[in-house]
Amino acid sequence: MSARRSAxxxxxxxxxxxxxxxxxHLLSLLxxxxxxxxxxxxxxxxxHGLRILVWFGGAVVAHDLLLWPLYTLVDRAxxxxxxxxxxxxxxxxxxxxxxxxxILSAVWLAVSAPLVLRHSQATYHTATGLTENVYLxxxxxxxxxxxxxxxxxxxxxLGRARRVGSSKV
Amino acid sequence: xxxxxxxxxxxxxxxxxxxxxxxxxxGEEVAAAPPERGPADxxxxxxxGEExxxxxxxxxxxxxxxxxxxxGLAGLDRPGRxxxxxxxxxxxxxxxxxxxxxxxVLLVGIPLEFITGLLSYAxxxxxxxGNDPTHERGLLGFWLFNWFTGPTWLFRLTQxxxxxxxxxxxxxxxxxxxSVIPNLFAWPPLRSMAQMLERLxxxxxxxxxxxxxxxxxxxxxxxxxxxxxxxxGHYLGAWAFMAGFTIHATMRIGRMRAALRSRRLRDxxxxxxxxxxxxxxxxxxxxxxxxxxxTISRRGVLALVGGTSLSVVVLTVGQTLGxxxxxLALLAPRGQSYGSGPNDFQVNRTAVAAGVSRxxxxxxxxxxLHGPDGRPVASLSRSELLGMTQTTEDLPIACVEGWSTVQxxxxxxxxxxxxxAGVARPAGARVESLEPHGAYSRVELSGDQVRASRSLLxxxxxxxxxxxxxxxPARLILPAAPGVHCTKWVSAISFAAEAR
Numbered sequence: 001m002s003a004r005r006s007a008x009x010x011x012x013x014x015x016x017x018x019x020x021x022x023x024x025h026l027l028s029l030l031x032x033x034x035x036x037x038x039x040x041x042x043x044x045x046x047x048h049g050l051r052i053l054v055w056f057g058g059a060v061v062a063h064d065l066l067l068w069p070l071y072t073l074v075d076r077a078x079x080x081x082x083x084x085x086x087x088x089x090x091x092x093x094x095x096x097x098x099x100x101x102x103i104l105s106a107v108w109l110a111v112s113a114p115l116v117l118r119h120s121q122a123t124y125h126t127a128t129g130l131t132e133n134v135y136l137x138x139x140x141x142x143x144x145x146x147x148x149x150x151x152x153x154x155x156x157x158l159g160r161a162r163r164v165g166s167s168k169v
Numbered sequence: 170x171x172x173x174x175x176x177x178x179x180x181x182x183x184x185x186x187x188x189x190x191x192x193x194x195x196g197e198e199v200a201a202a203p204p205e206r207g208p209a210d211x212x213x214x215x216x217x218g219e220e221x222x223x224x225x226x227x228x229x230x231x232x233x234x235x236x237x238x239x240x241g242l243a244g245l246d247r248p249g250r251x252x253x254x255x256x257x258x259x260x261x262x263x264x265x266x267x268x269x270x271x272x273x274v275l276l277v278g279i280p281l282e283f284i285t286g287l288l289s290y291a292x293x294x295x296x297x298x299g300n301d302p303t304h305e306r307g308l309l310g311f312w313l314f315n316w317f318t319g320p321t322w323l324f325r326l327t328q329x330x331x332x333x334x335x336x337x338x339x340x341x342x343x344x345x346x347x348s349v350i351p352n353l354f355a356w357p358p359l360r361s362m363a364q365m366l367e368r369l370x371x372x373x374x375x376x377x378x379x380x381x382x383x384x385x386x387x388x389x390x391x392x393x394x395x396x397x398x399x400x401x402g403h404y405l406g407a408w409a410f411m412a413g414f415t416i417h418a419t420m421r422i423g424r425m426r427a428a429l430r431s432r433r434l435r436d437x438x439x440x441x442x443x444x445x446x447x448x449x450x451x452x453x454x455x456x457x458x459x460x461x462x463x464t465i466s467r468r469g470v471l472a473l474v475g476g477t478s479l480s481v482v483v484l485t486v487g488q489t490l491g492x493x494x495x496x497l498a499l500l501a502p503r504g505q506s507y508g509s510g511p512n513d514f515q516v517n518r519t520a521v522a523a524g525v526s527r528x529x530x531x532x533x534x535x536x537x538l539h540g541p542d543g544r545p546v547a548s549l550s551r552s553e554l555l556g557m558t559q560t561t562e563d564l565p566i567a568c569v570e571g572w573s574t575v576q577x578x579x580x581x582x583x584x585x586x587x588x589x590a591g592v593a594r595p596a597g598a599r600v601e602s603l604e605p606h607g608a609y610s611r612v613e614l615s616g617d618q619v620r621a622s623r624s625l626l627x628x629x630x631x632x633x634x635x636x637x638x639x640x641x642p643a644r645l646i647l648p649a650a651p652g653v654h655c656t657k658w659v660s661a662i663s664f665a666a667e668a669r
Contacts, residue, residue, distance in 0.1 A: 020361025
């Protein structure tokens with residue numbers, strides 16, 4: 001693909017020019033797709049196999065076109081909203097004191113959502129004999145702890161910044 | 170977890186506010202573009218302006234001959250807009266080095282997930298008729314082998330790693346995807362045949378990663394809302410994922426190593442927010458053309474992602490370690506305690522749910538042993554079983570969902586029962602439960618499992634009779650096997666003929 005090679009004119013270079021990479025690139029990708037094709041063939045012939053395919057494809061859409069745009073817009077909205085009033089902004093950097101607990105809480109929810117939202121209550125009870133009722137409270141308390149710790153750290157930094165600021169004056 | 174705080178002054182330039190891309194306010198972003206690149210709004214620009222904006226790479230028409238007209242019609246020869254405009258990507262911490270740090274973690278983590286996943290599948294001994302939970306493996310089971318019967322903690326370890334590591338990788342995968350998301354909006358979207366195929370393989374990679382993590386998380390949390398067989402989906406999905414992963418890893422490993430060498434981790438860990446600048450420009454399209462002021466340092470990103478990953482492990486791994494650590498597993502499905510009595514440990518499938526309560530408590534219960542010809546050769550009451558030589562073993566119940574618990578079991582050795590049935594060295598056995606239905610109401614054991622000296626038909630646990638939920642009157646407990654193979658409420662064992 002490099003410029004040095006494309007200056008030459010062998011059959012290999014003609015291939016590279018037309019295809020955009022070397023033959024090894026093509027061979028490996030074809031092997032990859034053949035294996036994937038075998039798997040897909042098994043999926044579609046399996047019971048509820050189309051659902052597997054839909055979930056597999058849906059996973060890409062869910063991340064790239066829903067989750068990523070959503071968290072990006074939320075982050076930008078947070079940054080922008082609070083910067084609209086620069087005079088009221090605190091003197092120490094603050095955005096990550098918001099980001100960190102939000103991200104922690106969101107990931108904790110992501111790995112335990114069925115428990116926290118009691119979405120699998122029936123099957124959970126069948127398996128364990130217990131209920132999922134404790135998990136919402138646990139997640140909320142953990143979230144509260146994350147925000148509280150972040151707030152305390154921020155307060156400490158604010159205090160230090162004020163002291164440093166006033167001693168300079 | 171040391172957030173670096175927002176950086177830069179809340180300046181007058183509105184574009185400084187946006188560390189990242191957004192599709193809703195092209196005007197603001199464009200104002201920050203370097204003047205020599207020309208105005209971005211092609212709608213009000215003339216042709217010359219568009220020409221200047223064209224990316225330096227060869228035009229698509231030269232790569233795919235005869236397609237120029239089509240490309241022109243589709244607008245692919247015009248500069249990208251919105252997220253397709255490279256200047257809209259402004260995060261100063263994005264770059265090949267950061268991506269490669271996440272990539273190198275995944276380069277170790279994903280194969281480990283695949284291997285422990287394959288081992289988990291092998292642990293079911295799916296080659297024995299009736300044991301295969303996927304039913305659809307086809308040639309993808311070519312590598313299978315007879316599962317081990319020791320060390321006793323083997324499945325506990327491999328499956329504990331599979332689940333804990335899988336959860337730990339959630340923030341890493343998300344961070345990795347965040348770090349390369351500009352490439353999703355590369356412009357023009359198709360530069361060559363090679364690039365098109367490579368992008369197609371990314372469907373397998375991204376779809377596979379998100380699919381495997383999602384189905385895994387739902388399954389350990391008893392959420393079967395996906396309405397297909399978890400084993401089948403997770404197993405077949407893993408192979409599709411690995412097809413994409415292998416290709417991606419081999420094609421990028423060289424660039425990853427070069428990028429890792431481009432900066433020193435030690436220096437990055439010493440670089441505060443104020444000194445954080447974008448990486449050197451590269452061909453990857455990850456380093457922003459016009460970086461915004463940083464709001465987080467590179468070490469801040471690493472601390473955030475690594476710390477989040479660690480927090481997930483701390484809040485869940487107690488369900489695998491058991492004992493006092495279970496109390497820490499606040500967000501794990503098996504992070505609840507049953508109490509402190511001898512039978513107060515994790516239950517999988519209650520007697521009520523299995524519909525066995527009445528028959529399990531029936532005084533007339535008998536364990537029926539069948540010989541290789543299928544005829545019953547012995548029928549034993551619980552007191553007769555208790556009259557046989559009793560053995561006590563510390564063995565784990567280790568579930569495919571990642572949790573485990575070690576208990577002290579007492580009962581009759583399976584080899585002793587086999588001898589009673591007239592088979593000294595059986596080639597296998599089928600164990601049946603009182604449970605009328607359910608995927609694990611019966612199990613096929615390998616010869617190794619039946620002959621293992623630690624395989625027990627347990628009658629008691631921790632010095633008392635088994636509780637109904639733990640399999641009274643008798644349950645199987647096997648060394649190194651998945652928990653669901655430790656059949657509860659056993660009613661019959663059929664031994665196969667002598668092993669050759």
